[in-house]
Amino acid sequence: MQIKGKAWKFGRDVDTDQIIPARYLNTSDPQELAKHCMEDADPEFMSKMVPGDLIVAEKNFGCGSSREHAPISIKAAGVSAVIAKSFARIFYRNAFNMGLPIFESEEAVAGISEGDEVEVEMESGVIRNRTTGREFTSAPVPPFMQELIAAGGLMAYVKKKM
Amino acid sequence: MEVEKIMGMTITEKILAAHAGKEKVEPGELITAKVDIALANDITAPIAIRKFRESGAEKVFDRDFIALVPDHFSPNKDIESAEQCKMLRDFAREQDLTYYFEVGQMGVEHALLPEQGIVVPGDVVIGADSHTCTYGGLGAFSTGMGSTDLAAAFITGETWFKVPESMKFVYKGKLKKWVGGKDLILHTIGDIGVDGALYRAMEFTGEVIESLPMAHRLTMANMAIEAGGKNGIIAPDAITEKYVTGRARRKPIFYVSDSDAVYCDVREYECSRLEPQVAFPHLPENVHDVQEASNISIDQVVVGSCTNGRLSDLREAARVIRGKKVAKYVRMIVIPATQRIYQAAMKEGLLDIFIEAGAAVSTPTCGPCLGGYMGILAKGERAVATTNRNFVGRMGHPESEVYLSNPAVAAASAVTGRITHPEEVVSNR
Numbered sequence: 001m002q003i004k005g006k007a008w009k010f011g012r013d014v015d016t017d018q019i020i021p022a023r024y025l026n027t028s029d030p031q032e033l034a035k036h037c038m039e040d041a042d043p044e045f046m047s048k049m050v051p052g053d054l055i056v057a058e059k060n061f062g063c064g065s066s067r068e069h070a071p072i073s074i075k076a077a078g079v080s081a082v083i084a085k086s087f088a089r090i091f092y093r094n095a096f097n098m099g100l101p102i103f104e105s106e107e108a109v110a111g112i113s114e115g116d117e118v119e120v121e122m123e124s125g126v127i128r129n130r131t132t133g134r135e136f137t138s139a140p141v142p143p144f145m146q147e148l149i150a151a152g153g154l155m156a157y158v159k160k161k162m
Numbered sequence: 163m164e165v166e167k168i169m170g171m172t173i174t175e176k177i178l179a180a181h182a183g184k185e186k187v188e189p190g191e192l193i194t195a196k197v198d199i200a201l202a203n204d205i206t207a208p209i210a211i212r213k214f215r216e217s218g219a220e221k222v223f224d225r226d227f228i229a230l231v232p233d234h235f236s237p238n239k240d241i242e243s244a245e246q247c248k249m250l251r252d253f254a255r256e257q258d259l260t261y262y263f264e265v266g267q268m269g270v271e272h273a274l275l276p277e278q279g280i281v282v283p284g285d286v287v288i289g290a291d292s293h294t295c296t297y298g299g300l301g302a303f304s305t306g307m308g309s310t311d312l313a314a315a316f317i318t319g320e321t322w323f324k325v326p327e328s329m330k331f332v333y334k335g336k337l338k339k340w341v342g343g344k345d346l347i348l349h350t351i352g353d354i355g356v357d358g359a360l361y362r363a364m365e366f367t368g369e370v371i372e373s374l375p376m377a378h379r380l381t382m383a384n385m386a387i388e389a390g391g392k393n394g395i396i397a398p399d400a401i402t403e404k405y406v407t408g409r410a411r412r413k414p415i416f417y418v419s420d421s422d423a424v425y426c427d428v429r430e431y432e433c434s435r436l437e438p439q440v441a442f443p444h445l446p447e448n449v450h451d452v453q454e455a456s457n458i459s460i461d462q463v464v465v466g467s468c469t470n471g472r473l474s475d476l477r478e479a480a481r482v483i484r485g486k487k488v489a490k491y492v493r494m495i496v497i498p499a500t501q502r503i504y505q506a507a508m509k510e511g512l513l514d515i516f517i518e519a520g521a522a523v524s525t526p527t528c529g530p531c532l533g534g535y536m537g538i539l540a541k542g543e544r545a546v547a548t549t550n551r552n553f554v555g556r557m558g559h560p561e562s563e564v565y566l567s568n569p570a571v572a573a574a575s576a577v578t579g580r581i582t583h584p585e586e587v588v589s590n591r
Contacts, residue, residue, distance in 0.1 A: 013356055013445060017553040021560075022532040026235060026242035028209045040555040060357040063390065064553060065532075066292040068209055068308040089361050089392055090292060094308035144192050144322070155217050158314045162219065 005052035012058035030076035051078025062091025170420025206290030213313035223319035269500025284415030298383035301398030333370035335434030343378025352449025470548035471499030489579035
């Protein structure tokens, strides 16, 4: 899978209320949720981004609520991956369960500016800033998470055991 | 020859080991654990139910281990919310679930489940709600997850965990008047930050905790997630025993940490001089003494939620506002967290005190805490709330503000129209 696009930068502790405000949680329809993706962090985000673009954020991305609507809205908006210095625990788990690619890398976040063209190799986790030519590594995906991805996500994994 | 010393386990490790059928677990280890209670609400259950159906599963693992509580946008706030609640109702009926709570019996999930004895000490509880960590106050291992994880557990009765490292918090001294569990946990989050316990278990100990009433323990464990924690937990004791007696629907098991258990960090707090704490916008870590907030005017006060909507919270607020009036142009909204709390507050005369003061009293709902309904803020408005989050836009307009406090501070602030130490209002009597 190819991850390639422009970087949109966000600060630290971007919480799930900023990713998808609760006022839109009277639905779980991915396309409806996508319309409001990142709305309270940057109201212009959806009008600026194009599918394939990446979110690049500081530490503790996705803190707060357990709402799966947060990674759902990001994925449905067409964001190809999220790179952050660290992720909140529930968001991390949710992202894997629903197949949103996420990468943890302090150096990549530090070495990517807003608008840079970024590409990520899914398997190796190598992140390339095509604007500056610099290359970064990301924290390896834990083996069990790799197994989940290989199985096609948590539900497919469970189905095999049913 | 060296003899390998077997180190002791923390309460969190012991509960996880028991549910994984193992004698010992270690931090970092991946385990599959049996789940005692799996919980979802009207926001998160619809996705879990859809995933359950998509998998082709027909029957849930056990009709007694799932709790569905429509509490967030219920009583239904609009047609879409009504549709979401209907999904829960239809699924509960189809699967003949034991624990489904209709409006009229429903309460805020994390107040309701302990009150009804559905979660008990020693349990492993997962919930598609981040404040599922509340039950650590009882000495259970409980943590929030997403809807897909819930759907998988509905089918298998199990889930996977990475065993967390444990952080130990030791609270020493004697609390001043008007200071309680909410202030202890806000102070702690202020110290370690909103990711200070990321992926970790937070174990609350010390002489202050040993005499802390159950409602305050639940408040502390409730906000472990605001420090990024996987769970918050307090060793069960005589106070726990008293609380669960007559409620527990299953046999509680009391686990305690071994004296040689391993912690990745130990923090001690001298609490005798701790003042009521207030978290300023827009993170729960922006914590100050209440005195530093005394020039901040407010438009709304909310007393309620899974953090502070219990009977003792209402008593505390009533004690401050009794015989006083809510300031002009300020709205005070009081939301007892469950029907049983509502009824007890009515019988004790607490609701009369609130209504005479000019406060609105609502049927149980999460409503305003997450900016759902029943108390949304306009642009530029400011609220003091006994809830758990003060993120951007949490209670309404993205340019509104939420200050987090204990119930006594919230009530005192309603009287003066600015953030106020309870002493200032009560000593004026």
